[in-house]
Amino acid sequence: MNSLSEVQQKAVTHRDGPMLVLAGPGSGKTMVLTRRVQYLTEICHIPPGEILVITFTKAAAREMKERYLRLTNSANTAVSFGTFHAVFFQILKLAYGYRADNILRETEKYQFLREAVYKQKLEPDDESELIGSIAAEISKVKNDRVNLQEYKATSCNTKSFTAIFNEYDNRLRRSNKIDFDDMLVYCYQLLKERKDILGAWQRKFRYILVDEFQDINQLQYDIVRMLAAPEDNLFIVGDDDQSIYRFRGAKPEIMLHFKQDYPAAKQVLLDTNYRCTRLIVEGACKVIENNKQRFAKKIQANKQEGPPILHHKFRDQDEEYECVVDKIKTYREKGGSYRDIAILFRTNTQPRKLVEELISEGIPFRMRDALPNLYDHWIVKDIFAYLHMARDMKKSLVKREDFLQVMNRPKRYLGRECLDSEVISWEELLTWYDDKPWVCERIEKLEKDLKMCGHLSPSGALHYIRNIIGYEEYLKEYADYKGRKPEDFFGILDELKELASGFKTLEEWENHIASIRAELLKQAKEREASSDGVILSTMHSSKGLEYRIVFIIDANEGITPHKRVLFEEDMEEERRLFYVAMTRAKELLYIFSVRKLYGKKAEQSRFVEELLEE
Numbered sequence: 001m002n003s004l005s006e007v008q009q010k011a012v013t014h015r016d017g018p019m020l021v022l023a024g025p026g027s028g029k030t031m032v033l034t035r036r037v038q039y040l041t042e043i044c045h046i047p048p049g050e051i052l053v054i055t056f057t058k059a060a061a062r063e064m065k066e067r068y069l070r071l072t073n074s075a076n077t078a079v080s081f082g083t084f085h086a087v088f089f090q091i092l093k094l095a096y097g098y099r100a101d102n103i104l105r106e107t108e109k110y111q112f113l114r115e116a117v118y119k120q121k122l123e124p125d126d127e128s129e130l131i132g133s134i135a136a137e138i139s140k141v142k143n144d145r146v147n148l149q150e151y152k153a154t155s156c157n158t159k160s161f162t163a164i165f166n167e168y169d170n171r172l173r174r175s176n177k178i179d180f181d182d183m184l185v186y187c188y189q190l191l192k193e194r195k196d197i198l199g200a201w202q203r204k205f206r207y208i209l210v211d212e213f214q215d216i217n218q219l220q221y222d223i224v225r226m227l228a229a230p231e232d233n234l235f236i237v238g239d240d241d242q243s244i245y246r247f248r249g250a251k252p253e254i255m256l257h258f259k260q261d262y263p264a265a266k267q268v269l270l271d272t273n274y275r276c277t278r279l280i281v282e283g284a285c286k287v288i289e290n291n292k293q294r295f296a297k298k299i300q301a302n303k304q305e306g307p308p309i310l311h312h313k314f315r316d317q318d319e320e321y322e323c324v325v326d327k328i329k330t331y332r333e334k335g336g337s338y339r340d341i342a343i344l345f346r347t348n349t350q351p352r353k354l355v356e357e358l359i360s361e362g363i364p365f366r367m368r369d370a371l372p373n374l375y376d377h378w379i380v381k382d383i384f385a386y387l388h389m390a391r392d393m394k395k396s397l398v399k400r401e402d403f404l405q406v407m408n409r410p411k412r413y414l415g416r417e418c419l420d421s422e423v424i425s426w427e428e429l430l431t432w433y434d435d436k437p438w439v440c441e442r443i444e445k446l447e448k449d450l451k452m453c454g455h456l457s458p459s460g461a462l463h464y465i466r467n468i469i470g471y472e473e474y475l476k477e478y479a480d481y482k483g484r485k486p487e488d489f490f491g492i493l494d495e496l497k498e499l500a501s502g503f504k505t506l507e508e509w510e511n512h513i514a515s516i517r518a519e520l521l522k523q524a525k526e527r528e529a530s531s532d533g534v535i536l537s538t539m540h541s542s543k544g545l546e547y548r549i550v551f552i553i554d555a556n557e558g559i560t561p562h563k564r565v566l567f568e569e570d571m572e573e574e575r576r577l578f579y580v581a582m583t584r585a586k587e588l589l590y591i592f593s594v595r596k597l598y599g600k601k602a603e604q605s606r607f608v609e610e611l612l613e614e
């Protein structure tokens, strides 16, 4: 067992009242929390049932409980380890008799929202994107306790949003369901209105410990404050530099202002990193020091200097991923385990090509996040509709469904009524519109373009569809209408072109797509069975974890930091994310950038520049 440092000891043995433990990465937060619970039960003789440890994820609660059981050498405990939602649901369960089947499942949620969206006749191009952003907005409204009447929506027009919100909420009530946000809202209302119930829970949980406090939102904080009163035995642990959930409503300023809410609060700083070698700690600190909104602190490493952080710039992703694969193979040949290695990236769409590379090289891997399928994106579906039409032109068998998908992308002024058979007849189309020469002109151009496309490789056809057929122009207008940057949509086309390169025919490409799909399914099944595999994770999902070797890939502007960053506070959050990623490495950290991304010049990430600054 590790012996505690002096400051760790001070935190662990704090007796009563509020306490803030500010901690750097790898400084032993989990260890301090578990040791403190042990101290409270074994030394202070607090009944274990009076202690509540709150974490952000189920996995963290499980991990914390297991570590505590190992520490105390026991098989079970009455200490409660749970997420905010689990704890608040327990309170609601007792008050209202809710059962687990009252909790709305994710699939039901999307079904309810989808139906509400249909009623508004919004006709989005990307239905799942719209539903996702409406779901996030509903969650924000509930969590921030915003008055819906005064709220201005961003996912769609405010009138439709209000109608969708109400429809969704009524649907929940009718089916006697609550969603995850309601758990907080209802719990807050219950404890606010029923002093007797609040009193009972205050007596039950006399000691409350909260992990990852920097990620708390307003509603969670308000409830925790009520529960902790009047004794205020609130022990909070967090690292403001690792706050990465602002987009989900986390308010790191709550931790920064904790001393104002609790002037009597004691505070300690765990500033020694026991995880990473010294050069990794120094590099990470150099980057994070560029943030202005933070508790000023100096983190030092407990470990030796170790090898330097290895930064390398590659020509393109092909060269970059080849190097990742080579290094993994070499490490493995020297007897290392795959599971010692993590490859971290900013967004979960990033590693598609890498995944293909790992599959073809036979390197096992485990993904911590689901990989969204690019081929399910509406833009990709449009492109494939064109590609299929171009292929089918040769046999004069262009399908109605493909034609319908893109007939007005770009605008050709065509109506669905002009098509009545399953296979397109160009003559009939021209006859239908013979009184509209400008439409006929467009039909003839499309026919000619498709014939042309039919002779090209997939990659050549993609270029043709984008530039000659005018799909890029259509996307520009679409982005304009949506108030988005066209680059957001062009990125999908760029990525698709990259994936298409090397395939001579559409058939060859589609066979490859099918085999990758099958392989990913197989891998997902095997994931549970075999535990050895390189870890592939977004930076967000890597929080709290540690690996001997870490690769941060595509450290480029537009990726990390993400291109959607608008304000300085978002940039600081991006920097924190990069800092979290860097501090996952125990011994070896590779940071890779590319000079060309999807065929275009790419700038190295500003975070790399900050790291390399003299």
Ligand SMILES: Nc1ncnc2c1ncn2[C@@H]1O[C@H](COP(=O)(O)OP(=O)(O)OP(=O)(O)O)[C@@H](O)[C@H]1O
Residues within 6 Å of the ligand: 002, 003, 004, 005, 008, 023, 024, 025, 026, 027, 028, 029, 030, 031, 032, 239, 242, 273, 274, 275, 543, 544, 545, 583
């Ligand atoms: N006093 C200590 N002496 C030696 N090793 C320690 C000490 N405290 C913590 N460690 C080790 O340091 C590593 C990091 O600890 P832990 O995972 O608890 O950090 P953390 O603060 O939760 O990190 P993060 O916030 O970055 O996820 C662990 O391997 C832990 O065993």
